[in-house]
Amino acid sequence: KNQVEQNPQSLIILEGKNCTLQCNYTVSPFSNLRWYKQDTGRGPVSLTIMTFSENTKSNGRYTATLDADTKQSSLHITASQLSDSASYICVVSAGAQKLVFGQGTRLTINP
Amino acid sequence: DADVTQTPRNRITKTGKRIMLECSQTKGHDRMYWYRQDPGLGLQLIYYSFDVKDINKGEISDGYSVSRQAQAKFSLSLESAIPNQTALYFCATSGPPFWPQHFGDGTRLSIL
Numbered sequence: 616k617n618q619v620e621q622n623p624q625s626l627i628i629l630e631g632k633n634c635t636l637q638c639n640y641t642v643s644p645f646s647n648l649r650w651y652k653q654d655t656g657r658g659p660v661s662l663t664i665m666t667f668s669e670n671t672k673s674n675g676r677y678t679a680t681l682d683a684d685t686k687q688s689s690l691h692i693t694a695s696q697l698s699d700s701a702s703y704i705c706v707v708s709a710g711a712q713k714l715v716f717g718q719g720t721r722l723t724i725n726p
Numbered sequence: 727d728a729d730v731t732q733t734p735r736n737r738i739t740k741t742g743k744r745i746m747l748e749c750s751q752t753k754g755h756d757r758m759y760w761y762r763q764d765p766g767l768g769l770q771l772i773y774y775s776f777d778v779k780d781i782n783k784g785e786i787s788d789g790y791s792v793s794r795q796a797q798a799k800f801s802l803s804l805e806s807a808i809p810n811q812t813a814l815y816f817c818a819t820s821g822p823p824f825w826p827q828h829f830g831d832g833t834r835l836s837i838l
Binding site for chain 1: 767816818826
């Protein structure tokens with residue numbers, strides 16, 4: 616069964632600190648892995664897309680890593696800001712038409 | 727203006743009513759999708775369309791129907807709403823395969 620699991624389910628950190636969110640997947644065939652940010656009351660917004668051959672990809676203070684052998688990905692946020700408070704969703708593409716969504720990690724940044 | 731617009735943003739209705747959620751996009755994308763989001767669960771695909779003449783069922787299509795009126799418009803209908811269809815509904819669009827999806831801001835639907 617295709618599954619994407621994210622840990623932790625929720626996380627609270629202080630502004631300025633770094634954090635890492637985890638994503639484990641059992642999806643076949645693997646095409647790519649995406650991270651989305653979803654602000655409260657808004658739709659998800661794409662942060663990164665990584666293919667099988669990419670190990671690391673950055674988007675500003677967001678850095679995603681992918682280990683296709685262990686089927687794990689992480690999203691590292693550097694120097695967190697209040698605006699980083701959101702849910703972060705890991706999505707794995709199984710072929711051209713199938714996307715498997717994780718349940719998300721709810722991140723709260725406190726001043 | 728938003729690239730993907732959903733209407734209404736909020737709707738409260740009663741069991742048994744017919745409901746239509748609408749989605750329009752200005753991105754010029756051929757592919758459009760309807761998802762449902764429940765607390766603690768990942769987004770689940772209801773229906774998707776790769777062009778005006780193409781409609782496909784997703785994982786949870788029972789109780790739902792769709793219409794692709796034009797490249798830019800994709801509507802979702804609940805023929806006879808039931809309480810367990812209470813959820814947040816998202817429309818999304820995408821360009822070629824493997825490109826990122828662009829989501830609307832959702833419709834919060836409550837069925838009493």
